[in-house]
Amino acid sequence: xxxxxxxxxxxxxxxxxxxxxxxxxxxxxxxxxxxxxxxxxxxxxxxxxxxxxxxxxxxxxxxxxxxxxxxxxxxxxxxxxxxxxxxxxxxxxxxxxxxxxxxxxxxxxxxxxxxxxxxxxxxxxxxxxxxxxxxxxxxxxxxxxxxxxxxxxxxxxxxxxxxxxxxxxxxxxxxxxxxxxxxxxxxxxxxxxxxxxxxxxxxxxxxxxxxxxxxxxxxxxxxxxxxxxxxxxxxxxxxxxxxx
Amino acid sequence: xxxxxxxxxxxxxxxxxxxxxxxxxxxxxxxxxxxxxxxxxxxxxxxxxxxxxxxxxxxxxxxxxxxxxxxxxxxxxxxxxxxxxxxxxxxxxxxxxxxxxxxxxxxxxxxxxxxxxxxxxxxxxxxxxxxxxxxxxxxxxxxxxxxxxxxxxxxxxxxxxxxxxxxxxxxxxxxxxxxxxxxxxxxxxxxxxxxxxxxxxxxxxxxxxxxxxxxxxxxxxxxxxxxxxxxxxxxxxxxxxxxxxxxxxxxxxxxxxxxxxxxxxxxxx
Numbered sequence: 001x002x003x004x005x006x007x008x009x010x011x012x013x014x015x016x017x018x019x020x021x022x023x024x025x026x027x028x029x030x031x032x033x034x035x036x037x038x039x040x041x042x043x044x045x046x047x048x049x050x051x052x053x054x055x056x057x058x059x060x061x062x063x064x065x066x067x068x069x070x071x072x073x074x075x076x077x078x079x080x081x082x083x084x085x086x087x088x089x090x091x092x093x094x095x096x097x098x099x100x101x102x103x104x105x106x107x108x109x110x111x112x113x114x115x116x117x118x119x120x121x122x123x124x125x126x127x128x129x130x131x132x133x134x135x136x137x138x139x140x141x142x143x144x145x146x147x148x149x150x151x152x153x154x155x156x157x158x159x160x161x162x163x164x165x166x167x168x169x170x171x172x173x174x175x176x177x178x179x180x181x182x183x184x185x186x187x188x189x190x191x192x193x194x195x196x197x198x199x200x201x202x203x204x205x206x207x208x209x210x211x212x213x214x215x216x217x218x219x220x221x222x223x224x225x226x227x228x229x230x231x232x233x234x235x236x237x238x239x240x241x242x243x244x
Numbered sequence: 245x246x247x248x249x250x251x252x253x254x255x256x257x258x259x260x261x262x263x264x265x266x267x268x269x270x271x272x273x274x275x276x277x278x279x280x281x282x283x284x285x286x287x288x289x290x291x292x293x294x295x296x297x298x299x300x301x302x303x304x305x306x307x308x309x310x311x312x313x314x315x316x317x318x319x320x321x322x323x324x325x326x327x328x329x330x331x332x333x334x335x336x337x338x339x340x341x342x343x344x345x346x347x348x349x350x351x352x353x354x355x356x357x358x359x360x361x362x363x364x365x366x367x368x369x370x371x372x373x374x375x376x377x378x379x380x381x382x383x384x385x386x387x388x389x390x391x392x393x394x395x396x397x398x399x400x401x402x403x404x405x406x407x408x409x410x411x412x413x414x415x416x417x418x419x420x421x422x423x424x425x426x427x428x429x430x431x432x433x434x435x436x437x438x439x440x441x442x443x444x445x446x447x448x449x450x451x452x453x454x455x456x457x458x459x460x461x462x463x464x465x466x467x468x469x470x471x472x473x474x475x476x477x478x479x480x481x482x483x484x485x486x487x488x489x490x491x492x493x494x495x496x497x498x499x500x501x502x503x504x505x506x507x508x509x510x511x512x513x
Contacts, residue, residue: 007256153331159295160332162315163324164393165348182344185334189378193330 009151011071012112014119021063025225026122027129029114032059032228035236036110040103043243046095049102051239056109065116069109072116076108120145125219134212142198150191157186245271245431246292246400251301253287261287263455265301269448271399274422274432276442276463279452280477285435286327288452289402292433294318320349323398327405329385332392333377338369341377342392349396359395367391367421383414390421400431407438415441439467443481444498451476464496 016022021029036059039052060069080101087097118126120141127137158168161182168179202208221229246269253262261284269275277285290296291303294310303310305318326332335341342363343356350356364370367387372380377388386406394401403422407415415438422445426432436442442449442463449466451458453476459466466472467480468488480488483503487496492510497503 156326156328157331159290160324160326161334162295163293163319163326164332164345165316165319165396167314167316167348182334186331189334190330 008071008075009148011068011073011075012115013148013151014116015068016119017064017117019062019064019117020224021059021117023224024228025219025221026118026126027219028221028225028228028232029118029122030126032232033110033114035232035239036113037107039236039239039243040106040110042240043103044099046099046102048243049099049106052106053102053109055235056106056113060113060116063113063117065113068116069113072112073105073109076105080104115144125215125217128215129219138207146191150187153190154183154187157183157190160186245269245306247304248288248291249302249304251291251298251303253284253291253296254299255287261455262291262298265457267450267457267460269431269433271431272426272429274426274445274447275434276445276447276449277433277435277452278437278439278442278449278476278478279458281437283452283476284455285452286404289324289404289433289435292318292400292402293322293324295324316348319398320396321398322400322402323393323396324402325386325389325393325404325406327408329382329389332389333385336376337374338364338372338377338380338388339374341388342369342395345392346395359397363391363395366394368417382409383411383417386410386414386418387421394425398430400433401425402433402435404435405437406434407436407441419444439479439481443483446498451478 036052036056040049043049043052056069057066060066083104084097084101087100088094092100115123123144124137124141127140128134162168166179166182168183169176170179246267248265248267251262251265252260254260265288267288277288279285287296291298291310292305294303294305294313294315297303297311305313306321310318333341335344339360342360346356346359350359364373367390369384369388369391372384372388377385380388386409390401390403390406406418406422410418419441422432422434432447434442434445434447446463448460449463450460451466451472458476459469459472463481464484467478467484472478473480483498483500484496486503487494490507492506494506494510497506
């Protein structure tokens with residue numbers, strides 16, 4: 001189970017890869033992600049959704065993160081199964097329910113792909129570029145940075161409790177949920193302690209002394225970015241026209 | 245008792261953490277796993293209670309292959325205390341924390357009661373019985389973690405960095421606990437960078453570097469080997485260093501009292 005968790009988690013965590021897409025300006029990456037997201041929200045039939053999936057898979061292939069995106073897709077498919085079931089129980093047709101479920105997967109993938117190709121540092125620069133208050137940017141980016149750390153903590157805790165005889169996959173569904181208490185309590189306590197320590201460490205390094213701290217690098221569009229924007233936007237507009 | 249036969253282990257991220265490990269750990273001994281950071285000490289220890297299974301090769305514990313046994317059934321005989329106490333503690337009281345493992349492994353209520361009382365008293369935690377584990381100090385938390393593992397009476401105890409964050413008084417208490425447990429017949433495996441802590445225990449020492457076992461043997465022999473120390477970035481324990489610099493042929497002392505006695509004896513005073 002731990003190995004499975006680790007395997008799936010890699011579908012949500014940024015890793016530096018040498019690819020054309022990774023080198024793009026983070027604002028361009030965000031634009032592409034928003035375009036996929038918007039199309040996933042607007043399209044209504046299965047063929048349109050299939051085209052969006054092909055687009056996302058193509059982008060992931062160029063970015064050399066296809067194997068990671070597949071993990072995200074599998075994770076989203078678990079939840080989409082629930083969505084499919086609920087819609088069918090609610091009396092909607094199978095085709096309609098399937099559209100809703102797949103749309104959910106497309107939305108998750110279009111969001112996930114942005115986080116898979118954008119480092120937390122780049123994310124920080126984008127948010128600052130949008131003039132979002134510094135405290136909010138810091139809180140959000142820190143949360144993103146801490147995802148892999150929290151995951152490692154969770155894996156350590158699972159190992160520690162398994163060594164004391166905890167069997168996560170034992171018992172009926174209610175018992176299985178209860179089995180997670182010895183995992184969740186230390187995990188939450190640890191993260192609360194860590195957040196307190198982090199706040200103190202930041203304050204002792206002068207966090208909050210100036211309202212708007214300066215940055216080392218400024219975002220600048222290069223030639224690849226200037227070509228990627230019209231290219232992606234024209235495909236997006238075509239997609240919009242096609243779906244409407 | 246515990247045997248590693250040509251064990252290799254590759255992490256899910258593709259890094260080979262253990263390379264061709266062949267090792268035998270005898271019952272009722274104290275063993276120390278030493279080496280610099282990232283050499284595979286914890287990975288090796290996690291193979292003993294089956295948390296990790298070898299990519300190739302076999303780990304035999306009490307004659308059984310760990311690939312064929314669950315972690316829970318191995319843990320009943322092999323207790324492991326993790327480095328970070330906060331990763332383990334979750335119950336509302338010290339009492340429930342100790343009972344967690346006991347409830348998982350022991351069914352006889354009388355044995356459970358006896359073991360619980362023993363753990364509370366042996367680790368000097370009786371006065372905290374109804375206190376939240378989170379309110380304990382670092383040293384007390386560590387003692388509670390060990391107590392909650394030893395409560396179900398495993399035959400082997402693995403301690404991962406037991407002295408991290410412990411003051412000298414707590415370290416000395418820990419030393420006594422380990423020594424007493426060994427006298428009671430427990431096999432102890434300690435992963436530690438704290439060589440001064442290990443020295444009085446005179447453990448069978450296993451030196452690791454880059455996923456391989458470089459050397460095993462008595463602590464005195466290992467730490468007399470300058471070339472090995474250079475290769476593995478280990479420092480010689482101070483009392484052994486003193487003994488070597490004074491060129492004293494006698495067996496090196498375990499602590500400062502033994503050292504003082506030996507020096508007085510040699511000087512004839």
